[in-house]
């Protein structure tokens with residue numbers, strides 16, 4: 001059984017539907033990379049799983065099961081016990097996730113006090129132990145510091161220490177490296193992967209950076225307009241992308257020998273005025289009449305699925321060619 005099972009999830013803000021039937025599974029020890037342009041619903045999915053949607057946003061349909069237990073509709077008091085214990089969150093900006101007025105040791109210790117009923121002294125010792133585990137130098141001294149006395153990379157290590165304190169079954173990492181410099185990014189990704197392996201945690205790694213996703217994910221889900229439009233084993237999705245949008249995303253990646261950056265022509269859809277049928281169709285060079293009705297996620301092979309009427313055809317297209325005609329080209333600086 002999957003540790004986390006999300007089925008037909010819908011999130012609405014009043015009459016506007018943002019998530020429109022999102023389904024995926026997370027297995028123990030597995031990383032699902034979630035990619036897609038800004039505004040496509042990646043964070044919304046993470047917040048829904050955490051039970052942290054801000055009103056008027058709410059889950060309007062679907063199911064989220066943790067080890068078979070339904071989280072949708074669970075009373076807030078019960079969710080609070082799960083959050084930070086069985087499901088943890090790491091966000092982009094470690095500064096906003098930490099309390100500026102509280103010593104690092106107390107902030108990590110809080111997780112042990114809250115979820116494991118430890119006393120203050122014991123929790124502080126565990127906090128120091130966690131700081132050592134996440135590779136913060138001089139853990140004793142670091143525990144006495146306040147967030148502003150640390151670098152961005154060290155602060156993110158602290159956030160990760162808090163997230164892994166209770167050995168969560170599921171970790172939602174939402175753009176965990178986006179605010180960091182490139183060297184630190186790689187270190188933080190490696191840290192998440194190492195802790196995940198030790199704890200058998202299922203990780204949902206959200207990033208607009210396909211490179212970061214490709215480096216540690218076994219599965220990939222591509223989001224577009226509040227839906228998963230391609231999903232499957234990372235290697236299949238990266239090498240045999242079968243949804244034109246995924247091809248466009250991959251073509252937009254910088255790679256060795258390239259002389260210009262390509263971005264995807266057009267704009268992401270407006271949720272209050274979605275195109276008829278396939279939400280990507282107005283930007284898609286392969287659109288035809290049938291795209292006026294929404295394509296289902298069709299199974300290709302080896303658990304690989306794509307939501308495109310022409311998925312089989314796209315699957316067999318040579319790389320790079322397809323979207324060149326309509327891609328907007330920018331010279332590299």
Ligand SMILES: Nc1ncnc2c1ncn2[C@@H]1O[C@H](COP(=O)(O)OP(=O)(O)O)[C@@H](O)[C@H]1O
Nearest residue numbers: 013018036037038039040041042043044045271
């Ligand atoms: N408070 C809100 N009220 C209405 N719509 C919102 C709100 N917050 C986010 N949205 C919409 O939800 C969409 C998905 O947002 P989000 O999940 O944060 O995207 P991302 O994929 O960049 O993480 C956005 O396009 C935005 O229009």
Ligand SMILES: [Mg+2]
Nearest residue numbers: 042043044174
């Ligand atoms: Mg986001």
